[in-house]
Amino acid sequence: MFCRNCGKELSGSPEICMNCGAKPMRGTGFCPGCGASTTPLTEICVKCGAGVGKGLAGDISPKSRLAATLLAGFLGLFGAHRFYIGKTGTAVVMLLLGIVGCATVWVFGLGLVFLIPVWIWAFVDFIFAIIGRMTDNEGKLIQKW
Template sequence: MSNLSHDTQAMMAFQNNKKSTGLAYVLWFFLGSLGAHRFYLGRTGSAVGMLVLFILGWMTVWALGLGLLFLIPLGVWLLVDIFLIPGMAAQQNNQLINQLSANSAPKMSAVDELARYAALRDSGAISSDEYESQKRRIMGVL
């Protein structure tokens, strides 16, 4: 895999880790009251909240309908999630893209960075003082 470019590696990592809206809907349909779709989409905190509502609701449903105080809000939350799932999946995929983009950019060596600043200085784009300041930063001498 080291023969592949950084961009190719990033694309492969994205394809392997991206979240599917379709799968999120399947999880919502079959295991939504347990928060499975939210766990899948990286929304762990709210997924735990759904799971707690589900457990408390069914544990207390026998007590004069007290469980309905937990299960009705859970049901409303599930209905709202029908509309939120595409946005949650897109947001998760955008975060993945940003993470991979930041990690895939090749790091410039100190020599290359100094050469780039020297070329900027020679072309007049930066002053000699700016070049020296960058040189000290790159060399770790402040």
């Protein structure tokens, strides 16, 4: 591939370009397929036909959008979807809130103090997952169903 930032040819698909230090797919100046120069507004490389629009190739997570959506919908209270997409830190927070909430909800509804915020949080994640705006732990959009 070619670095999208500096246009240098790179072997394989490295995370960081050895020539300019940028993430090769984050640039907009060159086509990753043939090295032809592109502009930030170019969607398709006119030389080789590769898609070079923002958010294409490299910025899409291999994780399943369907799985993220279902996990957020059914097990969102326990952060299951966040474990799945690799955001373990916030997943643990949700899990703890969910468990504490469920364990104390019968004590004068005390657990609702934990359950309501985590439910809203899970619901927002669920919406993001459905519309394909959720990102995984590498910041890649989860768009593949």
